[in-house]
Amino acid sequence: MGAIFRREVLSYFTSPIGYIFLAAFYACSAVSFANVSLNYGSTQLDGVFGEIMIILIVLIPILTMRTLSEEKKNKTDQCLLTAPVSLWGIVLGKFLAAFLIYILGVAITIVYAIVVSAYAAPDWTVILGNVTGLALLGAAFIAVGMFCSSFTENQVVSAVVSFIVMVALYLFTTIGNVIPIDFIENIMPGFSNLARAIIVAVVIIAVGTVVYFVAGRKASTVLITVAIALVLGLFTYAGDNLPDVFARLSFWERYYGFTYGLFDLSNVLFFVSAAAVFLFLSVRVLEKRRWS
Amino acid sequence: MIEVQNLSKHYGDKKAVDNISFKAEDGEILGFLGPNGAGKSTTMNILTGYISCTDGKALIDGIDILENPIKAKSKIGYLPEQPPLYLDMTVREYLNFIYDLKKCKLPRNSHLKDICSLVKIEHVYNRIIKNLSKGYRQRVGLAQALVGNPNVLILDEPTVGLDPKQIIEIRTLIKKLGKNHTVILSSHILSEVQAVCDKIIVINEGKIVADDTEDNLSRKLSVDHKLSVRIDGPKNEVAKLIKGINGVVSCEEGAQHSDTVWDYRVEAKEGVDIRRELFKRIAERNWYILEMKSSELSLEDIFLKLTMGEAIPALEKKSDGGRD
Ligand SMILES: Nc1ncnc2c1ncn2[C@@H]1O[C@H](COP(=O)(O)OP(=O)(O)OP(=O)(O)O)[C@@H](O)[C@H]1O
Ligand SMILES: [Mg+2]
Numbered sequence: 001m002g003a004i005f006r007r008e009v010l011s012y013f014t015s016p017i018g019y020i021f022l023a024a025f026y027a028c029s030a031v032s033f034a035n036v037s038l039n040y041g042s043t044q045l046d047g048v049f050g051e052i053m054i055i056l057i058v059l060i061p062i063l064t065m066r067t068l069s070e071e072k073k074n075k076t077d078q079c080l081l082t083a084p085v086s087l088w089g090i091v092l093g094k095f096l097a098a099f100l101i102y103i104l105g106v107a108i109t110i111v112y113a114i115v116v117s118a119y120a121a122p123d124w125t126v127i128l129g130n131v132t133g134l135a136l137l138g139a140a141f142i143a144v145g146m147f148c149s150s151f152t153e154n155q156v157v158s159a160v161v162s163f164i165v166m167v168a169l170y171l172f173t174t175i176g177n178v179i180p181i182d183f184i185e186n187i188m189p190g191f192s193n194l195a196r197a198i199i200v201a202v203v204i205i206a207v208g209t210v211v212y213f214v215a216g217r218k219a220s221t222v223l224i225t226v227a228i229a230l231v232l233g234l235f236t237y238a239g240d241n242l243p244d245v246f247a248r249l250s251f252w253e254r255y256y257g258f259t260y261g262l263f264d265l266s267n268v269l270f271f272v273s274a275a276a277v278f279l280f281l282s283v284r285v286l287e288k289r290r291w292s
Numbered sequence: 293m294i295e296v297q298n299l300s301k302h303y304g305d306k307k308a309v310d311n312i313s314f315k316a317e318d319g320e321i322l323g324f325l326g327p328n329g330a331g332k333s334t335t336m337n338i339l340t341g342y343i344s345c346t347d348g349k350a351l352i353d354g355i356d357i358l359e360n361p362i363k364a365k366s367k368i369g370y371l372p373e374q375p376p377l378y379l380d381m382t383v384r385e386y387l388n389f390i391y392d393l394k395k396c397k398l399p400r401n402s403h404l405k406d407i408c409s410l411v412k413i414e415h416v417y418n419r420i421i422k423n424l425s426k427g428y429r430q431r432v433g434l435a436q437a438l439v440g441n442p443n444v445l446i447l448d449e450p451t452v453g454l455d456p457k458q459i460i461e462i463r464t465l466i467k468k469l470g471k472n473h474t475v476i477l478s479s480h481i482l483s484e485v486q487a488v489c490d491k492i493i494v495i496n497e498g499k500i501v502a503d504d505t506e507d508n509l510s511r512k513l514s515v516d517h518k519l520s521v522r523i524d525g526p527k528n529e530v531a532k533l534i535k536g537i538n539g540v541v542s543c544e545e546g547a548q549h550s551d552t553v554w555d556y557r558v559e560a561k562e563g564v565d566i567r568r569e570l571f572k573r574i575a576e577r578n579w580y581i582l583e584m585k586s587s588e589l590s591l592e593d594i595f596l597k598l599t600m601g602e603a604i605p606a607l608e609k610k611s612d613g614g615r616d
Contacts, residue, residue, distance in 0.1 A: 003392030007378070014380050079376035079436065082340040083393045084366035290344045292303075 001085065004093030008067075012101050021063050025105035028055040033112045043120045045112060049130045049259040052109075053252065056141055057166045063101060064145025065159035067094045068282065073153040081290070087283045095146060095279060102138045106131060126261030133258025136271035137251065141166060143278035150285040169251045176246020184236050197237035204229040293318055294339065294444060294474055299348035301334055301498075308334040310498035311348070316491070318443075321470035323489030324478035331498040332478040333373050336448050339476070340370040352444055366394065369442040371450055375433025379422040383413060383432055386421060387439060396440040404439070410465060411435045412458070426453040434462070438469075445469060447477040451484060463488050519558045519567065519586055520546070525579030527554050533573055539564035553582065 012018030029052055036047035068091075071077040080090050113127045148162035149155075168175065188196050208225025215221065238245050247253050251274075254267045294316045301309040309331040316322040324332045337343045339350050341357045341364065350357045355364040378386055387404050396403070408414045411431045416424060421432060430453045437445060450466065451459045466488055469475060479485050485492055494502040523530050527545060534543040539560045546555030560566045567584065574581050 003389055006392070007381075007389045010385070011378070011380060074376070074379070075372065075374045076376045076378055078337075078342055078370070078372045078374075079390070080393070081342050082365055082368065082370045082372075083390075084362045084395060085393065086362060290342070 001089035001093040004080065004085070004090055005097050008094050008097030009100055012097065017062065017066070018101055021059055021101060022105055024062075025055065025059055026108050028052075028059075029105075029108055029112075033115075037112070037116060041119075043116045043122050045109070045116065045122065045127060045130065046259045046261075048109070048112065049134060050256075052134060053137065053170070053255055056138060057163065057170055059105075060102075060138065060141040060145050060166065061148075061159040061162040063098050064142055064149055064162060065155045066149065067098060067146050068150040068286070069152050069155055069158045081286075087286050091146065091279055091282050091286070095142060095275075098142045098146070099139055102142060103135065106134050106138065109134070123261065129258055129261040129263045132263070133255055133267070136258075136268060136275075137255045140251065140271045140274040140278070143275040143282070144169070147278040147282045147285070150282045171252075172250035173243070173247045173253060176243040176250075179235065179242060179246075181235060181239060181242045185239065193237050193239040196239070197233045200236045201229040201233035204232060293351075293353050294322075294476060295349075295351040295354075296335075296339070297349040297351075299335065299338060299350060300346045301331075301338060301343070302346045307498050309338070309345070312495070312498070312500050313348075314493055314500065314503060316474050316476055318474050319471055320491060321466065321475045321477070321489045323485035323492045324476060324495060325480070325482065325485050325492055326478075326495040327480065329497075330495045332495060333448055334498075335495075336370070336446050336476070336478065337372070340368055340446055341365055342370075342372075366440075367443045369437035369440065369445045371433050371437040371445075371447045373448045375429055375436070377421045377429055377432060377436075380420065382420050383408075383417050383424075383435075386432065387435060390436050390439045394440040394442075398441065403441075407435045407438045410438065412461070427455060427458060430454055431458070431462075443473060445473050445475045447475065449479055450477055451479070451481070459484075517560045517562050517564060519560075519570075519584060521556045521558060521570070521581060522549065522553065522583035523556060523574060523579060523581055524553045525574065525577065526552060529577075530554070530574075530579065531556065533577070534558055534570065537566050537569050537573065539566055 012021075029048065032051040032055070033045075033048050036051065037043070037045060068077075071080065081087075109127075109131055113122050113124075116122050144165055145158075145162040148165060149158035151161070152158050184196060184200065188199065191199070205225060208221060208229070212218070212221045212225070235242055251271075254270050257264050257267050296315070297313050298311050299309055299313070300307065300311050312331075312335065314322070324335070326332050334343070338345045339352070339357065341361050344358060352364040352367050355367070357364045378389070381389065387407070388400070391400060391404065405414075408417060411434050413428065413431050413435060416428055416432075421429065424432065430450075434447070434450060437447065445466075447466070451462050454462060463484065466475060466477065470488075470490070477485075477488065491505050492502070493500055531543055531545060534540060534556060537560075541559045541561055543559075544557045546557055548554050558566070558570075567586075570584075571581060
């Protein structure tokens with residue numbers, strides 16, 4: 001893991017990617033800092049941290065787009081996967097390297113805080129909370145980006161897909177609001193949520209079974225059917241609470257707390273486990289590829 | 293030591309490797325010979341744990357590559373078909389990375405230096421791999437496999453892209469390494485396998501077609517009573533003379549090279565060697581033999597015959613026997 005970590009960090013600086021990421025991050029956050037804080041003579045940095053999240057959605061895919069896809073394309077994964085290292089070692093080494101570069105970017109916010117402190121003493125606990133939040137959010141986003149890059153050999157595809165996924169995660173609350181869950185409630189008025197969920201799942205599995213036999217018994221059909229049945233079943237079960245559930249899973253809502261300097265342990269755990277889940281999925285993708 | 297038992301790999305319906313078994317002892321160089329798409333690289337990828345097999349077992353020094361991958365992998369040096377190089381690193385950085393990756397315990401600088409002088413890349417040590425020629429990249433790939441001095445070396449077409457002088461050097465190197473390592477190499481170049489390997493496995497469409505030492509293989513299929521001769525002399529008379537030799541079954545004229553120079557294909561009864569007699573008689577008539585070779589099958593012919601699916605009785609028996 002150490003070897004992979006060092007190589008990755010080095011490669012961020014032998015290729016333009018590391019410089020592009022840092023330059024863009026510094027430039028965008030500085031513009032935001034100038035707009036939100038300096039222009040209004042405000043010593044509050046919350047607004048800056050809020051805007052940085054948007055910047056991340058664009059920049060993190062650049063940071064992670066080649067982590068796993070490039071290896072596959074250049075066949076260098078053959079060297080990693082046949083070396084005495086575990087898949088977790090590979091994925092974690094790469095993750096930590098990207099995270100280090102990211103932290104180098106985030107460190108600039110300390111500079112902003114110091115600039116502000118020339119005018120009035122800023123609330124350091126709030127700033128510390130903000131930086132922690134930003135670090136956690138970044139860790140989760142980097143894991144998402146790596147997961148996206150594990151699918152494809154193409155960096156551009158990897159970047160675009162992770163961009164879309166991150167936008168979706170950002171808009172999670174909105175997505176939760178627009179899912180027409182009352183549609184199902186309207187066609188099955190007299191049932192409890194659980195009964196509805198079971199009915200929905202059964203219907204989907206029935207359809208999936210038909211597809212399975214008609215479209216030539218593929219294992220992927222089974223997987224997709226089960227996944228859809230599970231997701232829609234859970235959605236139906238959540239019923240009216242669905243927007244609430246989505247809001248709880250929204251990266252934005254979770255991060256928002258930090259920008260006010262609220263240090264909520266559940267939010268910390270949320271980001272840590274989100275990162276862990278996506279790293280785990282990346283490992284699974286690598287593992288799966290060996291068996292295909 | 294490498295042991296492969298009933299190994300299969302299916303890609304969908306395609307059987308890339310189909311139930312193959314073989315064994316390579318310590319100090320043995322095993323050659324893997326087969327046409328494109330035979331399944332050589334696939335087998336090697338399974339042995340090194342890069343991909344998993346559908347069925348069967350691969351043991352490296354008695355360790356199952358699927359059950360204890362990290363331990364097994366630490367015993368292998370692998371040069372894949374396409375050397376796995378990070379193009380934006382220098383050779384120095386790359387080899388140091390591999391050294392760390394393999395958690396190598398040997399003294400770093402002297403070990404890497406030894407390897408570089410073995411494959412002759414000292415003078416490109418500080419250059420970026422991207423700017424190296426194909427042959428040099430291949431050598432760096434080979435160096436990478438040697439880092440950590442692993443017990444088992446698996447080399448997929450190791451001499452591809454090298455110049456003739458380097459090919460000979462690398463073959464000599466492999467032979468030397470073969471004395472105290474287990475080496476498996478694949479190749480389409482038959483002379484290479486002939487020159488380097490102790491044991492040859494011919495593989496086609498995922499199946500082993502022949503598994504034998506190179507000597508045995510040629511001997512079994514040899515046809516030393518058939519000659520191909522190029523003679524300077526009047527065609528009809530030469531042909532008549534040859535047919536007159538005791539034991540000759542047939543004599544056909546082949547290609548004409550100049551007015552009086554012709555090729556002849558001569559077949560004698562099995563076990564009869566007519567070469568001395570032929571030489572004496574031609575010389576007596578003041579004609580000249582310009583070339584004479586027995587058309588003993590080279591590995592090339594064996595290979596073609598085997599993989600074209602032509603049944604060769606001697607070998608059929610052998611491979612059936614081996615499988616029981
Ligand atoms: N990822 C894959 N998906 C589907 N089929 C594959 C895959 N990899 C290899 N194959 C098939 O498996 C067979 C064996 O391929 P392999 O690369 O092992 O051949 P090879 O003997 O190394 O050939 P070459 O001499 O060209 O290197 C081929 O028919 C190939 O098309
Ligand atoms: Mg191959």
